[in-house]
Amino acid sequence: MLRYTARRLFFALPTLLAISLVVFALLELAPGDPMAQLPQTISADVRAQMREALGLGEAAHIRYTRWLYQLAVVEPMVGIDALFGTAFSEGAPRLLSWQTRAPVMALLGERLPQTLIVVGLAYVIGVIVAIPLGVWSAYRRGGAFDRAATGAAMLSYAVPPFFSGAVLIWLFAITLGWLPSVYDTGLIVRDWDSLVAQIRQMALPVLVLSVQTTAQISRYMRAAMLDALGQDYITAARARGAPEGRVLMAHGLRNSLIPVVSIVAVGAPQIFAGAIVTEQIFGVNGIGALLVSSVQATDIPTIMAITMVLAVLIVAFNLMADLTYGWLDPRIRYD
């Protein structure tokens, strides 16, 4: 297990480096100029000074190395300082947003909780619903329930989230008036009433996101369960006279969860990226909204930081998926 873990870790680092290079190169090679949005009245030498101040004056590889240093060394130091009250990062240049001149990571820190609450809750609910759905679909394969679940999963893949979100807002917020249509980011849960308000405003975005998750994960769960139910050990368990519930739960479910666990881990960070759209519809002021507004304002340091944070999340969750898979199924460690 140790060797397997070490090998996986060894692959994760180059991946991250390569991604950072892709992100940097994309912004570097693009013919678009980050200063293109500035008014024409600014004179050439002021423009040059501004380029200097934004750190655009130097060669690409120097800027890349410095960016990487800031991302991998300075920003974690700041985090450590904030946690333990030390002063490792004093004087070190931080990643600054061009839009607000504030440290990018502080912006991210403000926005991340909003995203985490909505997206995280939606993911957890989606997975919890998906597992029994997939198990029952597989157990009663081809039956009415299975066909209905298959149809529902296909439909929820085909309905884009901004459409289902719009329909839900129209139905529940505008026509029926049961739920608020816009997410109030400033709401602080202090007492019972504000908790109810928070739940009410989270209901629609969480519903939209969790339905997508359920649709995907339940398909994988069904396939894995079908696979498990066709194995000899299921026949053996039945032949021994094990009760059907035990065959299904102890023999079928436990084995079929192995691939599903890694799918769940791999899917977790992708939903952050997917949440960009959902945040936009409901006005959740999270990391996705920050990305969209920075893209519109050509705030390149913020865009790069968000993309890299998402990339780190994706790689970390992939690593976690590999490790849990190797832990649950020792056979694949020796590939």
Next chain:
Amino acid sequence: MTRGARIALWGLSLITLAVLLGPLLWPLEAGAMNLTARNQGSSFAHPLGTDQLGRDMLARLLAGGRASLAVGLAAMSVSVVIGAAVGVAAGMVRWLDGPLMRLTDLFLALPLLPLLLIAVMLFRAPLSAAFGPEMGLFILIVGAIGATSWMGTARILRGDVMALMGRDFITAARAGGTRAPAMATRHILPNVASALTVSASLGIATAILAESALSFLGLGFPPDFPTWGRLLFDGTESLASHPGRALWPGAMITAVVLCVTVLGDSLRDLADPRGAP
């Protein structure tokens, strides 16, 4: 072919025909404004009503469908060509397999939607200048979606090609002196055609969804160039007063994606009946 697949085929053909022939038959133009007939409801002259500038919604829906389907098909072609090239190369050539699969893994680990947003932001102005605002954005969006959605095709094809490479007819072809390019086009590609078709049909669905997501975030086509995603985005603002403006394009996206997905699944079951329900 199952009943569902047959319905999907009919639905898709109907929508495609309507979108292709509709602008020829329907007299009103998608961009024609009529400020005396703004925000109208459904009537004989405007079956789906008009928008806030008095443009006929049916004409816009048909024009939008043309654009959305064109983006879907073009982006799918890009992604299938890249995916097939990578998959076949990795499956046929042993020393290319490792690097190409690392590349595929790398692309799978990229946060794709943020990168799509960045690509559109950065390349919008130069490509618009080079090819005109509409063609430039079309190239950009098709290229960006295609370049970020080929990984599934590549992985599936690599597996299939590797399995093929061990078969006798490949050994025979090689013994007969067939060179690698001829081998790929004459022996490998015809044998993975079914897997390629399935990827292609699912690729159309992904591409249409991706385009509509970009349009929805305001980073797709310009407002005077309607696609279903753009129409849906414009329609959500007046959801309370005129729900049809958002619901129709949304329903069309859903219908096309659903039909294409059902067809793709059915094709897969035809090609590989073991997995069929």
